[in-house]
Structures are given as structure tokens and as C-alpha cells.
Amino acid sequence: MLLKLQKKTLIKSQIIGYAFTLFVGISILLLISQLYFDLKPLLNQESDVFKNQSAIISKRISLLKTLNKDKIYFTEEEILDLKNQDFIEDVSKFKNADFKVQAFTSDSGGFPMFRTDLFFESIPDKYLDVDSEEWKWEESEDFIPIIIPENYLNLYNFGFAESQGLPVLSKNTISNVEFNLQISNRFKSKNYKSKIVGFSNKINSILVPDAFLTWANKEFGNSSKKERTSRVFIEFNKPSDEGVLKFFNENNYTIGKDKLEFSKLLFFFKTALFFVFAVAIIIIILSIAFIFLSLNLIIQKNKEMILNLFSIGYDYKQIAKFYQLTISLTTTISLFLAAVTTFFIRGLYLDKISSLLDFDKQGNILFSFMFIILVILLLIYNWMILKKIRRVCEKGR
Amino acid sequence: MQIELKNVKPKYMSEAEVKASDIYLQLRVVFEKGKKYLIKANSGHGKTSILNFIYGNNLNFEGEIKYDTSFEGKKVFDYRKRNISYVFQDFKLFPELTLFENIQLKNKLTNFKTEKEIEELIKRVQLLEKKDQLVKNFSLGQRQRIAIIRALCQSFDFLLLDEPFSHLDSENIEILTKIIDEELENRNASLIMTSLGEVSFFKYNCVLNL
Numbered sequence: 316m317l318l319k320l321q322k323k324t325l326i327k328s329q330i331i332g333y334a335f336t337l338f339v340g341i342s343i344l345l346l347i348s349q350l351y352f353d354l355k356p357l358l359n360q361e362s363d364v365f366k367n368q369s370a371i372i373s374k375r376i377s378l379l380k381t382l383n384k385d386k387i388y389f390t391e392e393e394i395l396d397l398k399n400q401d402f403i404e405d406v407s408k409f410k411n412a413d414f415k416v417q418a419f420t421s422d423s424g425g426f427p428m429f430r431t432d433l434f435f436e437s438i439p440d441k442y443l444d445v446d447s448e449e450w451k452w453e454e455s456e457d458f459i460p461i462i463i464p465e466n467y468l469n470l471y472n473f474g475f476a477e478s479q480g481l482p483v484l485s486k487n488t489i490s491n492v493e494f495n496l497q498i499s500n501r502f503k504s505k506n507y508k509s510k511i512v513g514f515s516n517k518i519n520s521i522l523v524p525d526a527f528l529t530w531a532n533k534e535f536g537n538s539s540k541k542e543r544t545s546r547v548f549i550e551f552n553k554p555s556d557e558g559v560l561k562f563f564n565e566n567n568y569t570i571g572k573d574k575l576e577f578s579k580l581l582f583f584f585k586t587a588l589f590f591v592f593a594v595a596i597i598i599i600i601l602s603i604a605f606i607f608l609s610l611n612l613i614i615q616k617n618k619e620m621i622l623n624l625f626s627i628g629y630d631y632k633q634i635a636k637f638y639q640l641t642i643s644l645t646t647t648i649s650l651f652l653a654a655v656t657t658f659f660i661r662g663l664y665l666d667k668i669s670s671l672l673d674f675d676k677q678g679n680i681l682f683s684f685m686f687i688i689l690v691i692l693l694l695i696y697n698w699m700i701l702k703k704i705r706r707v708c709e710k711g712r
Numbered sequence: 713m714q715i716e717l718k719n720v721k722p723k724y725m726s727e728a729e730v731k732a733s734d735i736y737l738q739l740r741v742v743f744e745k746g747k748k749y750l751i752k753a754n755s756g757h758g759k760t761s762i763l764n765f766i767y768g769n770n771l772n773f774e775g776e777i778k779y780d781t782s783f784e785g786k787k788v789f790d791y792r793k794r795n796i797s798y799v800f801q802d803f804k805l806f807p808e809l810t811l812f813e814n815i816q817l818k819n820k821l822t823n824f825k826t827e828k829e830i831e832e833l834i835k836r837v838q839l840l841e842k843k844d845q846l847v848k849n850f851s852l853g854q855r856q857r858i859a860i861i862r863a864l865c866q867s868f869d870f871l872l873l874d875e876p877f878s879h880l881d882s883e884n885i886e887i888l889t890k891i892i893d894e895e896l897e898n899r900n901a902s903l904i905m906t907s908l909g910e911v912s913f914f915k916y917n918c919v920l921n922l
Contacts (some may be wrong), residue, residue, distance in 0.1 A: 316809065316817040322807055621802040625819050626769060628793050628866070712771050 316630070323638040326616045329609040333602055334649045340598030341653040341688065345681050347592045349661055353668075353677045369442060371409075371518055372397075372568045373546045388543045393566075397549060402559055408544040409520070410437045410528050411614075413536030417497045418509070431498075436520045438526040438548045449512045452527040458508045459496060462522040465514040469497070486514060500535045508518070520546075551689040607699065610638065614703055621704060622711040635704040642696045647689060654685040713780055713795050713869040715743040715766060719728035720775035722761050734920040735762060737775075739782035741920075745869050746901040750897075750915050760801050762922060765874045766904070769800050793822065797866050801874040803859040807848030811839060814847055815862045822866040833861045836887060852879040860888055864895050871896065873905040877913065889913045 374387050389408075397406045412435035419430035443450060449460050457670050472483045484492075489511055496507040515522075552558070612619065624634050658681055668674060720734045721727070730736035735751065736758075743749060745765075751815035754757050763776060764770035777783050779791050805814050815830055825833075834840050837857040847855065856879050863871065871892070877885045893914065894905055903914060910919065 316813050316820055319813065320806055320809060320817070495777060620806065623806065624798065624817075626767075626798075627862070628805050628821050630789055 317624070320620065322581045324620070325580075325641065326362070326609060328646055329605070329612075333606040333609065335517065336598060336602035336605065337646065337649045338653050338656075340595050340602055341650055341685070342657050343591060343595035344599065344688075345653060345657040345684060346660060347588055348684060349657065349679070349681055350664070351588055353661070353665070355672050356677070357672065368443060369548065369550045370570050371546055371548050372498040372563065372570045375567045375569050387545050389545070390545055391571055397547065400558070400562060402551055402562075404550040406550075407439050407442065407548045409546045409548060410525065411543075411545075412436065412528060413532050414609075415499050417499075418494055419497070420494045432649075433521055435523045435528060435531075436546075437523055437525040440511060440525055442548060442550065443513075443522075445513045450524055452524040452530075454530060457506075457631060458510070459527055460524055461509055462515055462518075463511055464519050464521075465516050466519070468514060492545065498531060498535055500521075500537070503535070505535075508526065518548075522626070559656065570691075591682070594664050603695075606700065608694075610642070610703065613638070614707060618707055618711075621707050625708045625711065631705045631708045634708070635701045638700045638704070639697045643693050646692050646696065648687045650685050654681050657681050660677040713745055713791075715870065716776075716778045717741040717743075717766075718776040718778075720762075720765065720773055720777060722758055723772050723774055725735040728766070730758075734917065735921050735922055741901060743870065743904060745902050746900050750905065750907070750911070750913055750916045751906045751922050752909055752911075752919065753906070757780075757922050759922060760842075760874055763798065763874050763906060764872075764902070767796060767797075767872060768792065773849050774851055775905065783812045794867050795869045796872065797863045797868040797870070798872040799859050799863045799874060799876050801855060801878075803855050805847050805855055805859060805862075808846065810844050810846055812848070812859055814842045815865060818862045819865040825864075830865065831914060833864065833891065836891060837861065837884065838887075853881070853884065857884065857888065860892070864891070868901055868902060870898060870902045875908070885913060 374389070375388060394406055394408070397403055416433040416435055417430060420428055420431050440450060443462070445462070452459060468484065468486065468489060475481065476483050491510075493508055493510050496509045497504055499505070499508070562568075621634055627629065658679070661679070661681065665676065669676070717735060717738070718740055719737055720741075721730055725736075735741050751759060751762060752765065761770060761773075768783070768791075768876065779787065779795070806817065809817065809915050811834070812830070815834075819825055819830060832845070834843055837860075839854060839857060842850070842854070843845075847858065850858070851868060856876065860873075877888065880888070890902070895901075905914070906922075
């Protein structure tokens with residue numbers, strides 16, 4: 316009887332409108348969250364030994380500078396100026412080897428014999444994303460790990476090996492090849508074992524651990540020579556800042572622009588996700604506000620009926636129950652449909668992505684996330700409705 | 713159960729207005745179980761108000777009302793379900809429901825009468841053929857009869873009647889007084905009734921001027 320009476324008070328179009336907007340909002344929210352969750356490992360995947368959002372800058376070499384080499388070095392003021400830019404998190408200098416380096420293989424290796432001059436540079440270890448176990452050096456050790464540009468390997472594989480009839484090497488094979496290093500100055504020399512522990516796309520240099528270079532420069536270097544910096548390594552906090560490229564152009568610094576691309580893309584992708592996420596939140600908030608308004612309207616319109624029910628002995632919990640059930644049921648159906656819909660959409664994009672990219676499937680968070688939202692919404696609704704009906708009953712006395 | 717009033721006065725009436733009252737601003741007025749009370753007054757003297765105060769539907773009064781020992785929100789509510797029934801002057805019926813549904817709306821809450829007993833009562837007040845018609849099409853007199861039957865569909869120690877026969881002819885009044893008398897006797901319950909003047913529908917134990 317109570318049901319029949321209260322059923323007539325509902326405004327069906329408003330309930331359906333609420334259910335639909337909630338469905339849309341929750342679907343987008345779930346989809347975006349799941350998409351982010353699914354793609355996160357892909358976004359964080361680093362093919363490079365360098366952490367993201369970092370780059371190397373040097374001064375542009377012009378005709379004038381080839382004559383006066385001093386111009387290619389950064390002065391202390393210039394480095395300080397870089398540090399002061401608000402899109403730059405940190406600046407570190409490259410350290411150069413101030414001694415002669417030669418690499419060579421011994422006959423036992425089964426690897427083509429070679430002997431070549433090399434140069435070393437180093438940057439603080441914290442910028443490198445290699446295994447810290449491998450990337451260390453102590454004075455007592457005669458093994459020096461090195462990192463070479465990936466280009467060197469390509470140059471060898473597709474150029475040198477091809478033309479000289481030598482075998483091509485994978486990253487893995489070359490990482491297993493041990494060779495010798497000889498470092499020397501005019502007075503003394505020392506031999507070390509070495510292996511390539513990593514490859515880099517970002518940096519065109521041969522890197523050794525900072526600790527080794529510091530030690531070796533002291534031991535083998537020309538101590539009277541002033542330390543000079545021709546390249547600096549910078550870490551961005553906002554690589555997409557419009558000022559970045561402008562700043563580098565104005566100062567005649569060169570920066571590998573494509574090196575910023577991935578960071579930029581990532582930033583745009585994240586911004587787009589965030590934007591859609593915000594839109595979804597707004598839609599959900601609007602739908603909730605809408606149903607509150609609708610409920611308020613229903614309660615105000617039927618105030619007399621509610622008061623009469625209260626007068627003949629129904630308590631406010633009994634009166635509220637119908638509205639609580641209606642809203643709870645509508646919300647549950649809406650959210651469940653949203654979860655099912657996004658589940659299917661996820662299936663579609665997973666198919667697409669896994670056919671394009673090599674990627675690990677992540678867990679499905681749709682239903683658990685939906686359930687959490689549902690519990691929160693139901694708690695809010697039930698509490699609000701009870702409070703509203705109670706207020707009407709008590710105000711009527 | 714008994715109902716006790718101490719120094720009660722509507723907040724919206726002055727002391728001068730209630731000077732002659734047997735109830736308002738009286739030190740102690742007690743309604744006991746098993747007795748019939750008539751509260752009479754002219755229009756505008758707060759007859760409906762006093763019943764609403766007692767029922768806990770209107771709290772706009774000074775002084776103190778007690779059911780047995782207390783008069784608190786939840787308790788009033790429990791009493792409303794078991795100990796006090798009220799025939800409102802404005803009936804408080806639901807026009808969108810049928811006659812029978814209106815009565816069942818209350819009876820479902822209390823499960824006090826069987827469907828058959830209800831039908832018997834409807835028949836006695838000559839409305840059986842209208843049992844399944846919507847109340848919004850009923851006359852005031854018909855509505856009054858339904859409101860009275862509905863009020864009987866619960867246990868009670870006190871039955872509050874607010875000018876219950878104002879829209880009824882003498883034949884119907886006779887039928888209803890008989891029904892009410894029977895129900896009161898069955899429950900050994902009290903009656904508190906308001907009316908415009910001295911009326912002799914029941915044998916009152918006490919007549920009070922408001």
C-alpha cells in the first residue's frame with residue numbers, strides 16, 4: 316500500500332536522466348582509470364639507461380668557435396644561469412678523462428682482435444638507470460664497467476661489420492664480451508678489464524663510473540690543467556614548458572629536440588587523461604547534484620503525504636525506505652552497466668594495443684573500482700534521504 | 713496508561729485568552745484509562761491544538777505533557793502505534809488510494825484487524841459498495857467515516873476524536889457512536905473528544921471547557 320502510494324510520487328524521467336548521466340560519467344571514469352592502469356608500465360618503460368626528462372646540452376659549434384675553442388666551454392655563470400631556470404631541476408657537468416685510453420682484446424676472446432683509442436666521460440651516478448651493482452668502481456678493483464651510445468653498436472653492425480664481413484652483434488652478446496683497457500700518461504700506465512653494461516640513446520659519449528674517473532684524473536691526469544665543461548647534463552621538471560626551446564635558442568645551446576619528444580608526448584598523454592578524468596568527475600558530480608535536487612523536489616511536493624504517513628504511525632525510516640531503495644537500485648544498475656560496458660571497451664583496446672605493441676596485460680580494476688564507488692554513493696544517498704525525510708517529519712510538529 | 717498535563721498553554725495564545733479554561737494553565741489535568749472526556753469550546757479556542765499537543769503532533773506549547781512518565785520523541789512514537797489513536801479533523805486520508813487501501817495502509821502497520829473485520833465495519837457505515845473507489849471522489853461525510861474506521865485499526869488506550877461527526881447525519885452518527893462504544897469497551901480504553909458545544913453522543917465521565 317505504501318509502495319503504491321509512494322510510487323506515484325516518483326518522477327520517472329528524472330530518475331532515468333540521473334541513471335543515464337551517472338552511467339556516462341562512471342563509464343568514462345572507469346575507462347580512463349583502467350586505461351591509465353593498463354598503459355602505465357608502457358609509459359614507464361625506459362629503453363634508455365637515462366632517466367626520463369633529462370637531456371644533454373652543448374654550445375653550438377660555429378666557424379668562429381672552431382678557431383677559438385674556449386667558446387665551446389660553459390662558464391660558471393652560464394651553469395648557474397641554467398640552474399636558475401625554473402623548468403630545470405638540476406644541472407650536472409660532464410667530467411672528461413684527462414689521460415690516454417686504449418681498448419684492446421686479448422687473443423683468447425674468440426672476438427676479432429682490435430686496438431683503439433678511446434675517451435671517457437662521466438656524470439653523477441644518480442642520473443643513470445643501470446643496476447647499481449654493476450655500475451660501481453673501487454680503487455682495489457681492476458674491472459671498469461662502461462656505457463656506450465647505442466649508435467656505436469648500430470654503426471658497427473650495419474656499417475662496419477657489413478663492409479668487412481664481420482659477424483653482427485646483439486646487445487646481449489656485446490655485453491658479454493670482455494676486453495681490456497689501458498690507461499696511461501707520459502709516465503705510467505695501468506691495465507683493466509672491462510665490459511659494456513649498458514647502451515644509451517641520449518648521450519653520445521662513452522661513460523665510466525664517476526668514482527673511477529675522479530680517481531683516474533687525479534692519478535693519471537695533468538693536474539695543472541683547468542677543469543672545463545663542454546657539455547652539461549640537465550634534468551627537467553617541466554620539459555613541455557614553452558620557455559625551454561626558446562631559452563636554448565636564445566643562448567645558442569643545442570639540445571637534441573627529439574630527446575624531449577617522448578617526455579612531451581607522455582606529458583600530453585597524461586594531461587589528456589587528466590582532462591577527460593576531470594570531465595568524468597564533473598559529469599558524476601552533476602548527476603549526483605541532479606538526483607539530490609530531484610529528491611528534494613519530490614519530498615517538498617509530497618510533504619503533506621509524508622507528514623500524514625508520519626501522523627498515522629509510520630516512522631521516518633519506513634517512509635524513507637522506498638526512496639532509498641529506488642535510488643540505490645538505480646545507482647547499482649547504472650554502475651553495473653557502466654562496468655560491463657567499459658569491460659567490453661577495454662577488450663577492444665587491449666586487442667588493438669597488444670597487436671601493435673609488446674605489452675603485459677594488467678589486472679582488471681573495473682569491477683573493484685566500481686564497487687568502491689557504489690558503496691560510497693549508496694552510503695551518501697541513504698544517509699541523505701533519511702536525513703531529509705526526518706527533517707520534514709520533525710519540522711511538521 | 714494515563715495522560716497528564718501540567719500548566720499547558722499554547723505559545724501563540726495569551727494568558728487572558730485561556731483564563732476560563734479547565735485545561736490550559738491548570739496545575740494538573742489527568743486523563744485516565746477507561747473514561748470518556750468531552751472537551752468543548754467555541755471555534756478558534758484551540759480544540760484541535762490540544763489534541764495535537766497530546767498526540768505529539770504539535771509541540772508549540774508551554775508546560776508539560778506526560779504519557780505515564782515521559783514524553784520524548786521516540787517514546788511518543790511508540791505510544792502512537794500502540795496506545796493512542798487519533799481521528800484528525802482534516803482526516804489525513806490519501807486521496808490517490810481507494811477506501812480500502814487507506815484503511816489497510818494503517819492496518820498493515822499494526823495488523824490489528826483482519827480483512828473481514830474491516831469489511832464488516834465498512835459495511836456497517838454503509839460504504840461497502842465504494843470499497844474500491846478512490847477517496848478523492850468521496851464527500852466529506854464519507855471521508856469522516858473512513859477516518860474513524862481507520863483509527864480503530866490499532867490497539868489503543870486513548871482514542872482522540874476531533875469534532876468527529878461534523879459532516880454526518882444523525883443516522884450515521886448513531887451507527888458510529890455504537891461502533892466506537894463497542895471498540896472502547898473491548899479495549900477498556902478512554903475517549904477524548906472535542907466539540908463545539910455540549911453534545912450527548914456518549915456518556916461522558918467528565919466535560920471540560922477549553
